[in-house]
Amino acid sequence: MIKTVPVSLNRTIDDSYEISIGAGIFSEKVQGVFSTLKPTRVAIVTDTHLYKIYRDTLNVTFGNDARIIVYPAGESKKNFRTINGMFGELQEAGLDRKSCIVAFGGGVTGDMAGFLAGIFLRGVRFIQVPTSLLAMVDSSTGGKTGVDTPGGKNLMGVFHQPKSVIIDTDFLRTLPKRELINGMAEVVKHGIIADRDYFTLVEKKRTKIKKLDPDTMIEVISGSCRIKSAVVSADEKEAGLRQTLNFGHTIGHAVEAASDFKIPHGYAVAIGMAAEAYISQKRGYLSGKEFERITRVLKAYGLLKYAALSDKLDAGRIIHASARDKKNVASNVRFVVIPEIGKVREENGVYSFDMKEGELLDALQKVKEF
Ligand SMILES: NC(=O)c1ccc[n+]([C@@H]2O[C@H](COP(=O)([O-])OP(=O)(O)OC[C@H]3O[C@@H](n4cnc5c(N)ncnc54)[C@H](O)[C@@H]3O)[C@@H](O)[C@H]2O)c1
Numbered sequence: 001m002i003k004t005v006p007v008s009l010n011r012t013i014d015d016s017y018e019i020s021i022g023a024g025i026f027s028e029k030v031q032g033v034f035s036t037l038k039p040t041r042v043a044i045v046t047d048t049h050l051y052k053i054y055r056d057t058l059n060v061t062f063g064n065d066a067r068i069i070v071y072p073a074g075e076s077k078k079n080f081r082t083i084n085g086m087f088g089e090l091q092e093a094g095l096d097r098k099s100c101i102v103a104f105g106g107g108v109t110g111d112m113a114g115f116l117a118g119i120f121l122r123g124v125r126f127i128q129v130p131t132s133l134l135a136m137v138d139s140s141t142g143g144k145t146g147v148d149t150p151g152g153k154n155l156m157g158v159f160h161q162p163k164s165v166i167i168d169t170d171f172l173r174t175l176p177k178r179e180l181i182n183g184m185a186e187v188v189k190h191g192i193i194a195d196r197d198y199f200t201l202v203e204k205k206r207t208k209i210k211k212l213d214p215d216t217m218i219e220v221i222s223g224s225c226r227i228k229s230a231v232v233s234a235d236e237k238e239a240g241l242r243q244t245l246n247f248g249h250t251i252g253h254a255v256e257a258a259s260d261f262k263i264p265h266g267y268a269v270a271i272g273m274a275a276e277a278y279i280s281q282k283r284g285y286l287s288g289k290e291f292e293r294i295t296r297v298l299k300a301y302g303l304l305k306y307a308a309l310s311d312k313l314d315a316g317r318i319i320h321a322s323a324r325d326k327k328n329v330a331s332n333v334r335f336v337v338i339p340e341i342g343k344v345r346e347e348n349g350v351y352s353f354d355m356k357e358g359e360l361l362d363a364l365q366k367v368k369e370f
């Protein structure tokens, strides 16, 4: 005999949240968000670099009752062992289901604090306070959280949306220059895949961006957040449109891995964007003029600094790494095709297309010229 019992879980969840962007808004915005959330307890996750610089700021803003959890800065600590340690600290600090976790730092902090919030007591609320440009324009929006495993990057994780994202451009003043440039890769990417005017803005305002002019940074960061949030709202779980955010990342991830992660993510993605744009051109979708405009901007921001190195990397390793990328379904190497700046190629709801090995090698040869 077989009996079936239906478990009806058809529900509507509203996970909407706001991203606030401004200069010097941190403390006031935190107070505002907490007056709505009314958390019982608060834990802040941050890394050693940030703790050293912002310890007083954190104490003043969150008060003595908040627990500050500090982990040693760096991607190598983005793993389950660190999460396990943090878990113990949350219990020790007496956090309950009505508590709130604050991610204060770059993308590594955001991914770990969000993951921790997603699994602690089966999920507690968290807010993102991104402090690196990459975290401001990319990782803090979208709800992807997680850690690396020996098998690869970001393989363990959950989707868990923050309750609020607070972006204070003043934090960028202490960010190392290299990290600023690193974040610019995703900014340029957003222009290429979604918004021609935004690309032009990024192209024109280089001097002001490099000087961290507050109003320019607010404009640039809010533009990127608008583009990313539009994509994520349309496709939260990466079924279609969200793949476009992966532009430059197929080759970029492979270059990053083949360099044993010596080439930082943004710089590797820039190489990837130049290479994937080149393949788009070779296939007859992108004009030579548009391709040049893309590479000119990447170069102007210093993002193609490692391009010459791509020739010294083992091509076999690059191919192997791109085929293993978890976003490549069934081992086919797929990538986003750009027909013109601000647009992506779409065919029946599909936004990524097979890349041939020869095309990949050819593109890497081309990129080393930059
Ligand atoms: N969840 C997502 O959707 C998503 C998207 C893109 C990237 N990511 C993840 O983000 C991570 C990379 O982020 P990241 O580049 O910000 O790395 P990170 O968090 O390690 O920060 C980079 C460095 O900058 C320092 N730093 C950050 N803000 C600072 C500030 N204001 N002043 C001084 N120093 C500061 C950090 O201490 C660190 O040394 C990767 O793990 C990646 O997988 C996630």
Ligand SMILES: [Zn+2]
Pocket: 186, 249, 265, 269
């Ligand atoms: Zn990226």
